[in-house]
Amino acid sequence: MPELPEVETTRRHLAEHLPGARVAAVALLDPRALLRPDPATFTRRLVGATILAVERRAKYLIMPLRRAEPPSLAAPSNRPDFVGAGLVPARGRQAAAPGPDSRPEGRNGRVHPADDYLIVHRRMTGNLFLRAPGAPPDDHTVAVLTLDDGRELRFCDLRRFAKLWLADAAEVAALDRALGPEPLARGFTAARLAAALRGRRGLLKPLLLNQNLVAGLGNIYVDEALFAARLHPTRTADTLTDTDVRRLHRAIRAVLAQGIRNEGTSFRDYRGAVGQPGRNQMMVEVFRRDGQPCPRCRTVILKTRVGGRGTHYCPRCQR
């Protein structure tokens, strides 16, 4: 499934090509993909809406929308210039802050002001494709937003766990509060990681998969981060020294940043917004490399089950 680097790779592509586009039509091919509201309301609110931006929080893609102008001449808006005021700082923010961690997704609580938010979570096998007018169909398509220029934003999902829904600003804020820190944001320090782990006695691997502690890691990048930090997946959080936490902090950021640089990890189903696979599967050190030698010490990599998830590690390097 897409983890933080895969969602971010998709976000970057969509953010280049979607803002300003208007939704001309909505096709919900599998209603199970829609969490809320009901299909009729969902369609009514989306048709005519303008996509203002494409943002990310953890593994969630968030598209702020400006609703269609009501066709009536009467009833002037009760919040004039609300959206226009929100768009200006977005440009200023980019110009002022070129660093990789300065994008808005790292700022808890800061969301683009808008009427509605289209939220997508891809779970295990969901993909978002932006296709040219008349492009051949994609397998497992569950929903399509046709844009006013004929392009299609397609939501495809083999296993049909993925969800999309419309939210308001309060719900986006609640989601943001419920999630742990963005691991690539400047504010995510070793001290912050230590604070998240403090008082916890669980196994390292399930803790790192818990999105409430640190948001965005999944099975691939947890295994890779634990290898890079030389920590055993069943180490218990309360046994970590300060040095261990600092190594883990560095490792988390390094494996995620590498994943983004390589445009994601595609073992099977992940594809980017134009259908392209990532390259990071060539770079992984332990994930699905059981039976092969550890790149650091040549000991054979093992695969076990930890917290119900397949877990890959080097029994010699990781303690």
Added chain:
DNA sequence: CATTACCTGCAA
């Protein structure tokens, strides 16, 4: 805390 459910497809 661990297990189950949600789904479909593929490899063992």
Added chain:
DNA sequence: TTGCAGGTAATG
């Protein structure tokens, strides 16, 4: 045929 797959919410 069984078990497993990059996630998460809902159960004991």
